[in-house]
Amino acid sequence: METEEYDNPKEIRATLETYRKLADDFSNHDTILKDKTVLSYIAYVLEAPYLDIINLSLDTLELFVKNTDNYVHITSTFGIREALDAVVNKFTLTHPEISKRAQCIKDDIERMKPPIYNLRSRCRIIERKKLKTHVIVLHIQGLLPETCAELEATLIKVEGLISLVIDVEHQRVTMRALNFVTANQIAEVIQKNLENMEAWLVTKNKFNQEFLVRLTHKEEEEDIENMPEYLPEEEEQEDEKEGVVSLFSGLRQSASTLYKSTTEFLHNSFYW
Secondary structure: OOHHHHOOHHHHHHHHHHHHHHHOOHHHHHHHHOOOHHHHHHHHHOOOOOHHHHHHHHHHHHHHHHOHHHHHHHHOOOOHHHHHHHHHHHHOOOOHHHHHHHHHHHHHHHOOOOOOEEOHHHHHHHHHHOOOEEEEEEEEEOOOHHHHHHHHHHHOOOOOEEEEEEEOOOOEEEEEEEOOOOHHHHHHHHHHHOOOOEEEEEEEOOOOOEEEEEOOOOOOHHHHHOOOOOOOOOHHHHHHOOOEEEOOOOOOOOHHHHHHHHHHHHHHOOOO
C-alpha cells in the first residue's frame, strides 16, 4: 500500500499505544475483542510503511495471542494471519528480525486451538474393556462463536462419544467415539436439539480431496439442484449419495481485499 494511505502516522501510533496499554490486562481482552474492531485495525496497519508502527502492532498482537481464551476472536477475524504472512514475506531480506517475529506470532495462533474435550469416565471404561473406537469429522453449518457452547453441551451427552474438538473458524467438529456411534446418529442429535445447525460428514475421495456428504434429509430442492455431478460415489455410503458438496482446499484472500474491509473503519473511529 502507498504511504499516503497512512497520512496520519502520529494518530495511528497513539491508537496502537492505547491498545497496547489495554492489552496488558488480560481481563480486558474479551471486551476489547468482541466487536473485532481492534483486530481488524491491527491487521490493516501491519501493512503501513513505518517500522515503529509495525513493531507496535506486533507488540499488541503478541499480548492477545498469549491469552488462549482469545482463540475464537483471533481466528474468526478476517485478515490477521494474512497480514502476518505479508509481513513475513515483505521483511525476510530487509528486516529478518521483524519477519521472524511475525512468523512466531502466526505459529502461536495455530497453537492456540482449544484442547480436546476429554470425557474421562468414558475413557476409563474403554481402557478397561479395550473397546474399539473410530474418528468422525463433521462440518456443522450454522456453527458460530456464540453457538459453540450450545453445540458442545449437546454433543457431550451422546452415549459412546469419547472426545471432541470444536473448530469454530472452519465450522468443524472432530470426534472420537465407540464403533457403535455413527455419524448419522450424531447428525440426528444435532438436528433434533439445535434448530439452526446441520451436520455434514467430511470425507475424502480417491484423490484425497475433501467433500461433504449430507447426513440428514430436508425438502430443499435447491440443495439437490446444486449438487456437483463429478464427485465420486462412496461404496460404504450408498444411502448417502444425495447432497454431496465439494470443498475448496482454501480461500485466497488478497491484500487489497484486506485494505477494502478496513478502510471505512479507519475514517469512522479511533478517537481516544
